[in-house]
Amino acid sequence: MNMRITDNAYRETSLRDIQRIQRDVVKAHKELITHQRVERPSDDPVAASKALHQTSEKRTLSQYAKNNRVALDAVTESHASLTEFKDTVLTRAQELSILVDDISDGNAKEAYLAELNQLIEHGLQVMNTKHRGEYLFSGDSSLTEPFSAVRSAGGKIISVSYAGSSKARSYDVGEGVHLSPTLDPAQTTQFSTCFANLINLRDAISSGDNNAIDLARSGLLTNETDIVADLSNLGGKQMRIESAKVFDTARYKRLEEGIHGNVDADLAEASTRFKDLSDALDLAFKIHSHATSQSILNYL
Secondary structure: OOOOOOHHHHHHHHHHHHHHHHHHHHHHHHHHHHOEOOOOHHHOHHHHHHHHHHHHHHHHHHHHHHHHHHHHHHHHHHHHHHHHHHHHHHHHHHHHHHHHHHOOOHHHHHHHHHHHHHHHHHHHHHHOOEEOOEEOOOOOOOOOOOEEEEEOOOOOEEEEEEOOOOOOOOEEEEOOEEEOOOOOHHHHOOHHHHHHHHHHHHHHHHHOOHHHHHHHHHHHHHHHHHHHHHHHHHHHHHHHHHHHHHHHHHHHHHHHHHHHHHHEOOHHHHHHHHHHHHHHHHHHHHHHHHHOOOOHHHHO
């Protein structure tokens, strides 16, 4: 007995083939338009998983980059402030401590005392510097003024004390790089001693106590040595922040390339595939049309 595939069965099979080719044509065309091979995880689960992981790491690096910019600004401003304190306040105060040895004119002495008062005021202003609306040298209590002054009835500063936090404000500025971009509180509190030496120098000049002048001058030299060490420490932090920036920028670029490699379409391949599939679809339509044409023989 002769067996024959029914027309309905053939048409259904043929239509399913056409629909499959149509889907492939649409996908290839979409790749050409969007330049993406993977749009949904189901398109390529392995590539999509890699791309999602890389995207997550990119977000982490983006946060590091933001922290890095803030920290780099803070360490730069901290370095500038300490340099200003050392060069303008300490250097001039030490000069005055030497010049006062030859003072015989009372007016000159008063001028030196007035200048020292201004230096103390300026030093307090520098150490209470704000950056981005926050105090640089108050640790993690960035809204608290780090140094507070006690004044005489006449308005002169008679003592200065540290009022900031004992805990440093720190940032994750890169993969595995966590640091404070300014002075640690233990370093900052030492400036109270520096202010004490400035005040002692002023008072010693006022009273004419040469021994006290010598002691204050020696103390200021020690303060200057400590500040030079602080500046070196800040320079080291700046190098670490900049190195982390370079490393993470390169890593971010590699992740970008990896994501594109996982999800982007090969346009040359997609273009060839689109043409081949379009030709195959045309041919499938022709075959389907020809094969399903009705003839009197179908009913014999």
